Amino acid sequence: MHILIANDDGYLAPGIAALVKACQGLGRIDVIAPEQNASGTSNALTLTRPLSVFEARGEHVQGFRVVNGTPSDCVHVALTGLLERRPDLVLCGINNGANMGDDTLYSGTVAAAMEGFLFGIPAIAFSQTRHGWAELDAAAATARSIIDQVLAQGPPDKPFLLNVNIPNLADAATRPRRVTRLGRRHSSAPVIRQQSPRGDTIYWIGPAGDAREAGEGTDFHAAALGEVSITPLQVDLTDHADRPAWEARFHGA
Numbered sequence: 001m002h003i004l005i006a007n008d009d010g011y012l013a014p015g016i017a018a019l020v021k022a023c024q025g026l027g028r029i030d031v032i033a034p035e036q037n038a039s040g041t042s043n044a045l046t047l048t049r050p051l052s053v054f055e056a057r058g059e060h061v062q063g064f065r066v067v068n069g070t071p072s073d074c075v076h077v078a079l080t081g082l083l084e085r086r087p088d089l090v091l092c093g094i095n096n097g098a099n100m101g102d103d104t105l106y107s108g109t110v111a112a113a114m115e116g117f118l119f120g121i122p123a124i125a126f127s128q129t130r131h132g133w134a135e136l137d138a139a140a141a142t143a144r145s146i147i148d149q150v151l152a153q154g155p156p157d158k159p160f161l162l163n164v165n166i167p168n169l170a171d172a173a174t175r176p177r178r179v180t181r182l183g184r185r186h187s188s189a190p191v192i193r194q195q196s197p198r199g200d201t202i203y204w205i206g207p208a209g210d211a212r213e214a215g216e217g218t219d220f221h222a223a224a225l226g227e228v229s230i231t232p233l234q235v236d237l238t239d240h241a242d243r244p245a246w247e248a249r250f251h252g253a
Helices: 014-022 071-082 108-118 136-152 219-224 240-251
Strands: 002-006 028-034 053-055 065-067 089-095 123-128 161-166 177-179 192-195 201-204 211-213 228-232
Touching (some): 002 014, 002 071, 014 028, 014 089, 014 123, 014 136, 028 071, 065 071, 071 089, 071 108, 089 108, 089 136, 108 123, 108 161, 123 136, 136 161, 136 228, 161 219, 219 228
Parallel strands (some): 002 089, 028 065, 123 161, 177 228
Antiparallel strands (some): 053 065, 192 201
């Protein structure tokens, strides 16, 4: 087994160290992570400047390679130039906070996993449902258990992309696991206006909206119950249901 691990909180984040430790014994592990926190960068690739890669230094990051770019950059560069051979699995996280519902469109964690999936490699994104890293060891044990469960089924017949949200609970590894669908959020709160020291108006993106579609079967519902949410994702954004209506609009019915 050859595993590539990335994240979006940066190579010094506790979450990636916990995930790497949890995966010990599964085989070869390559860690390639962003130099800085890159949360909210989605699937962005850096195309306007070259990227640098360097070896991390420190007790908890020994062997990590660091890219001064986005999470998607990390996985893309790894798969197209840094790694000698193609990994069998791409893992991302553990993220500091949930990636549920509409969040997945902005998430660097999900995007890094998706980059592996786009290259035809099975991928899993892991997040904790609350910020602050509380009960991170339990989240890492949960992640390992899910990985073991996936691998126990044997090699998949096609690549998959899973988005996993783990409660910040000491017994997370034994909590119920639900295969869910993405919920939806209300619109984000308004931007926050402030003045810079030079008197210019500056803007902070407002916090995410509350859950709007959070009924049974959604990731939000599972998280509210303290369960582990496992959502299978796909990349096809085509609105297949509305295609006939658009055909009629543009070509006449």
